[in-house]
Amino acid sequence: MPRTVLVTGATGFVGGYLLPALAEAFPDARLVPASRRSGQSAAGIDAVRLDLGQPDEIRAALAAILPDAIIHLAGIASPRRAALDPAAARRANRDEAIQFADIVRTNLPGATFAFVSSTAVYSRYAKS
Numbered sequence: 001m002p003r004t005v006l007v008t009g010a011t012g013f014v015g016g017y018l019l020p021a022l023a024e025a026f027p028d029a030r031l032v033p034a035s036r037r038s039g040q041s042a043a044g045i046d047a048v049r050l051d052l053g054q055p056d057e058i059r060a061a062l063a064a065i066l067p068d069a070i071i072h073l074a075g076i077a078s079p080r081r082a083a084l085d086p087a088a089a090r091r092a093n094r095d096e097a098i099q100f101a102d103i104v105r106t107n108l109p110g111a112t113f114a115f116v117s118s119t120a121v122y123s124r125y126a127k128s
Contacts, residue, residue, distance in 0.1 A: 002112070004030045006067035008050065008100070009074030010042040011035040014116060018071065019043035032065050036074070052096040058103045069112040070104055072097060093117065 005022060009015055010033030019042050022031055033042035034050040041047055050061050052074055075093040076082050082089035097115060104113050 002026060002029050002067075002069035004032060004065060004067045005069045005071065006032045006034060006062075006065055007042070007071045007073060008034045008052065009072070011037070011040040011047055012073060013077070014073050015042050018073070019045065032067065034061070034074075052100050053091070055099060055103060058100060059107060062104065062107050067108070067111060069114075070108075071114045071116065072100060073116050075117065 005026070007015060007019065007022070010019055015033065019031060019033060022029065023043065031043075031045060033040075033045050033047040035042070035047040036049070036051050038049045040049075048061060048065070051057050075097065076089045082093075097117070101113060101115065104111060
């Protein structure tokens with residue numbers, strides 16, 4: 001059973017459903033929602049600001065939070081938004097996700113890491 005769960009992208013659509021479900025399933029766990037934007041909350045919990053494009057910020061957050069489980073929801077899920085800026089979609093959905101997973105693996109090798117993606121990774125916008 002996880003003691004501390006970090007959820008990236010927690011203020012998005014899926015996070016709005018996941019956080020309450022996690023709270024119910026793991027009532028003793030500390031849930032830490034994270035968002036790229038400041039001043040956000042998810043399921044009544046203030047989100048920590050975490051920019052997944054900033055490796056040093058990721059390392060500092062992981063060291064401060066020490067999650068034993070990470071659920072990575074952050075990304076650009078909207079096909080329309082991905083079409084408007086394919087480079088940003090690649091960066092958020094592929095590059096930053098890979099970088100984040102690598103940093104977690106290096107800094108918290110015993111942590112469980114779950115990655116939730118978008119069908120956009122299979123679209124023409126995902127191609128380099």
